[in-house]
Amino acid sequence: MFLMDECKLVILGFGAVGQGFARAVLMKKEFIKEKYGVGLKIVAVADSSSSAICADGLAEEELLKSKAISGKVGSYPDCGSDLTGTDLLDAVDYDILIEATPTNIQTAEPAKSLTLKAFAHGKDVVTSNKGHLALFYKELIEAKEAAGVEFKFEASVGGAMPIINLCQENLASCGISSIKGILNGTTNYILSRMTSEGTSYENTLNEAQHLGIAETDPTQDVEGIDAACKVVILANSVLGIDATYSDVEVRGISNVTLEAIELAKEEGYYVKLIGEVSKNNLKVSPRLVKQNSQFAIDGTLNLATVTTDLADEITVMGKGAGSLETASAMLSDLISIIKNK
Amino acid sequence: MFLMDECKLVILGFGAVGQGFARAVLMKKEFIKEKYGVGLKIVAVADSSSSAICADGLAEEELLKSKAISGKVGSYPDCGSDLTGTDLLDAVDYDILIEATPTNIQTAEPAKSLTLKAFAHGKDVVTSNKGHLALFYKELIEAKEAAGVEFKFEASVGGAMPIINLCQENLASCGISSIKGILNGTTNYILSRMTSEGTSYENTLNEAQHLGIAETDPTQDVEGIDAACKVVILANSVLGIDATYSDVEVRGISNVTLEAIELAKEEGYYVKLIGEVSKNNLKVSPRLVKQNSQFAIDGTLNLATVTTDLADEITVMGKGAGSLETASAMLSDLISIIKNK
Numbered sequence: 298m299f300l301m302d303e304c305k306l307v308i309l310g311f312g313a314v315g316q317g318f319a320r321a322v323l324m325k326k327e328f329i330k331e332k333y334g335v336g337l338k339i340v341a342v343a344d345s346s347s348s349a350i351c352a353d354g355l356a357e358e359e360l361l362k363s364k365a366i367s368g369k370v371g372s373y374p375d376c377g378s379d380l381t382g383t384d385l386l387d388a389v390d391y392d393i394l395i396e397a398t399p400t401n402i403q404t405a406e407p408a409k410s411l412t413l414k415a416f417a418h419g420k421d422v423v424t425s426n427k428g429h430l431a432l433f434y435k436e437l438i439e440a441k442e443a444a445g446v447e448f449k450f451e452a453s454v455g456g457a458m459p460i461i462n463l464c465q466e467n468l469a470s471c472g473i474s475s476i477k478g479i480l481n482g483t484t485n486y487i488l489s490r491m492t493s494e495g496t497s498y499e500n501t502l503n504e505a506q507h508l509g510i511a512e513t514d515p516t517q518d519v520e521g522i523d524a525a526c527k528v529v530i531l532a533n534s535v536l537g538i539d540a541t542y543s544d545v546e547v548r549g550i551s552n553v554t555l556e557a558i559e560l561a562k563e564e565g566y567y568v569k570l571i572g573e574v575s576k577n578n579l580k581v582s583p584r585l586v587k588q589n590s591q592f593a594i595d596g597t598l599n600l601a602t603v604t605t606d607l608a609d610e611i612t613v614m615g616k617g618a619g620s621l622e623t624a625s626a627m628l629s630d631l632i633s634i635i636k637n638k
Numbered sequence: 639m640f641l642m643d644e645c646k647l648v649i650l651g652f653g654a655v656g657q658g659f660a661r662a663v664l665m666k667k668e669f670i671k672e673k674y675g676v677g678l679k680i681v682a683v684a685d686s687s688s689s690a691i692c693a694d695g696l697a698e699e700e701l702l703k704s705k706a707i708s709g710k711v712g713s714y715p716d717c718g719s720d721l722t723g724t725d726l727l728d729a730v731d732y733d734i735l736i737e738a739t740p741t742n743i744q745t746a747e748p749a750k751s752l753t754l755k756a757f758a759h760g761k762d763v764v765t766s767n768k769g770h771l772a773l774f775y776k777e778l779i780e781a782k783e784a785a786g787v788e789f790k791f792e793a794s795v796g797g798a799m800p801i802i803n804l805c806q807e808n809l810a811s812c813g814i815s816s817i818k819g820i821l822n823g824t825t826n827y828i829l830s831r832m833t834s835e836g837t838s839y840e841n842t843l844n845e846a847q848h849l850g851i852a853e854t855d856p857t858q859d860v861e862g863i864d865a866a867c868k869v870v871i872l873a874n875s876v877l878g879i880d881a882t883y884s885d886v887e888v889r890g891i892s893n894v895t896l897e898a899i900e901l902a903k904e905e906g907y908y909v910k911l912i913g914e915v916s917k918n919n920l921k922v923s924p925r926l927v928k929q930n931s932q933f934a935i936d937g938t939l940n941l942a943t944v945t946t947d948l949a950d951e952i953t954v955m956g957k958g959a960g961s962l963e964t965a966s967a968m969l970s971d972l973i974s975i976i977k978n979k
Contacts, residue, residue, distance in 0.1 A: 321948055325811055451808075457949035459808040467792075467800040467808070469977075470666055470969035591955065593930075607662055607966035608798035612955040614932065625948035628811035636810075 303336045304635060307391040309382070309411055310398035311344040311370045314425045314452070314627075316361055317620030318395055321628045323357035335635050341389045343381040345398075347371025350378045350389060382407055383414045393634065395627060396424040402522055402542065405429040412437060416444040423630045425452035425623055427526035431542045434533040447637070449630035450534075454527040455480060455599040457622035458615030462633070464535040464603060471605035473535055475575035478601030479592060480527040482617040483511050483518035484550050484570040488583075489595040491558050492567055498553060510597060520549035521570060521581040528572045528579050535603075540579055548582040561585050567593050644677045645976060648732040650723070650752055651739035652685040652711045655766045655793070655968075657702055658961030659736055662969045664698035676976050682730045684722040686739075688712025691719045691730060723748050724755045734975065736968060737765040743863060743883060746770040753778060757785040764971045766793035766964055768867035772883045775874040788978070790971035791875075795868040796821060796940040798963035799956030803974070805876040805944060812946035814876055816916035819942030820933060821868040823958040824852050824859035825891050825911040829924075830936040832899050833908055839894060851938060861890035862911060862922040869913045869920050876944075881920055889923040902926050908934050 326337045338354040347369040363373040371377040394415040409429040441448040505511035517523045525545040532538040566585040573580045586592035599617030616622040679695040688710040704714040712718040735756040750770040782789040846852035858864045866886040873879040907926040914921045927933035940958030957963040
């Protein structure tokens with residue numbers, strides 16, 4: 298049981314995931330108070346250029362409204378501030394950092410500095426970020442252990458799809474030899490639509506961008522970078538492989554032609570962007586999967602099949618992205634920290 | 639961390655699951671000792687008519703050999719005994735009961751008495767049994783809470799497929815409104831083979847019996863009784879519905895004709911035995927599922943789709959039966975108890 302009856306949260310990063318987390322807290326704080334005896338209180342929220350800070354707690358609705366209206370969370374009435382990042386962490390009294398800044402696969406910043414700062418403060422961290430985990434997994438885990446705090450990152454792989462905690466806890470008795478999966482929803486959407494509609498890669502990407510499924514700069518998704526980050530995180534956290542991003546062989550979907558898809562289809566296969574994790578194989582590439590296999594899923598779903606020694610194959614499937622879905626994984630991580638206190 | 643560096647286990651029930659558990663301990667005890675600092679020691683094992691008891695620990699290989707040769711675990715050299723059941727529990731010094739007796743959906747015995755006896759001793763229980771959970775869930779949980787012990791039963795639903803702990807822990811932030819799944823592998827095998835081979839129910843059942851997939855008396859599987867137990871357990875443990883076995887509407891597969899299957903197939907559907915769990919609907923019945931849906935799985939696999947508020951739909955799939963597979967879920971439950979001590 299949590300020693301305090303109150304848990305003070307700082308949310309850094311207030312895009313889709315950070316806002317989803319605030320919504321999830323709004324929806325679930327009564328339930329969490331009742332079930333675990335702990336009241337969640339958001340004491341600070343920062344986006345890239347502003348923040349709202351209040352030791353008595355910020356109202357989730359007002360946070361979302363301020364951000365929606367002005368684009369800056371710092372427009373929150375009477376609580377606005379210019380403090381952000383590590384300066385903010387140094388300035389406020391908090392229990393757990395909710396780290397939801399954008400993934401940066403070049404520098405891992407600001408996620409890395411924020412996380413290490415929270416560890417230095419002796420605080421637990423829940424993150425949805427992939428960059429720092431994909432580039433500096435070992436360093437982060439060592440810092441976390443030295444600080445004697447918790448560091449949870451279920452949301453970093455597969456959004457709402459349970460995979461990291463599932464392997465570490467639900468399958469704790471099992472040796473895990475490999476994970477194979479569809480780890481990026483955007484590319485799965487594009488490939489599924491090319492298959493069902495017979496449209497070209499370029500046209501389908503345009504459609505996905507129009508629907509908000511692909512970003513204006515789709516590079517991270519379509520070139521397999523996002524999936525490769527997830528491969529590295531799974532390699533480290535589940536298989537205990539000391540790997541970093543550059544160890545992954547990556548090929549995206551931008552060269553997948555409609556002809557290749559239709560040829561595969563005729564023979565009973567689909568083309569999917571598959572991430573593979575095993576001792577000698579860290580890879581993201583377009584692969585043929587049988588039309589009646591579990592990998593033949595459509596739309597933006599993520600899926601992973603875990604091969605174990607005792608339990609044979611275990612497969613999980615769920616929404617790999619989405620504001621509230623990703624936030625749900627972070628909130629479950631937060632509850633797990635509260636329960637273990 | 640476990641306060642003791644040793645954990646004394648009693649295994650009651652030494653059929654496929656109990657033996658699988660002994661094999662799993664043999665395979666994993668070094669790993670568990672190293673990772674969690676706790677040595678597992680099996681101090682007593684009983685089947686229905688005999689037992690082997692040794693405070694210094696029984697050798698897993700010898701337990702399996704004795705059972706294989708004589709059919710009685712009590713033939714274990716120098717450690718044989720006539721003590722079984724609650725008498726055995728009263729006689730030995732143990733930490734955790736591994737309860738793996740056969741499911742009895744009429745009386746819930748001996749599982750119920752054994753479990754309550756262990757609680758009375760202040761001991762934790764890990765079970766694979768469905769009968770006592772399906773008939774007396776509330777009573778068991780109340781007794782467990784009064785005793786201040788742990789009671790884990792992941793293996794009772796879906797064998798190696800993670801579902802109960804997944805919903806209670808990995809999805810702790812989510813409200814769960816329904817679970818829908820294929821919860822019995824034997825019937826899924828029979829229906830899959832009727833579909834792919836065009837064979838009659840009777841012939842396919844015979845084939846399944848010949849392969850050891852269906853039992854000599856297949857009633858519990860083919861009449862939906864096994865799946866209905868799982869529906870009740872999920873209703874209580876995940877959805878918080880105070881239900882018992884008689885609350886489930888049950889229809890098995892013995893009246894599913896080849897004609898019905900072929901008619902469905904022509905229209906793009908398969909016939910599957912589906913268990914449904916929601917507030918106003920506890921049901922097991924043959925249902926049509928779309929050929930491209932996640933429910934279109936073949937063979938003895940189990941699958942469940944969980945509908946949540948925050949995380950949308952989460953689907954899990956895995957081996958629903960099997961000696962080592964089911965034991966793996968029990969061993970993961972055991973590890974979770976050790977970690978929480």
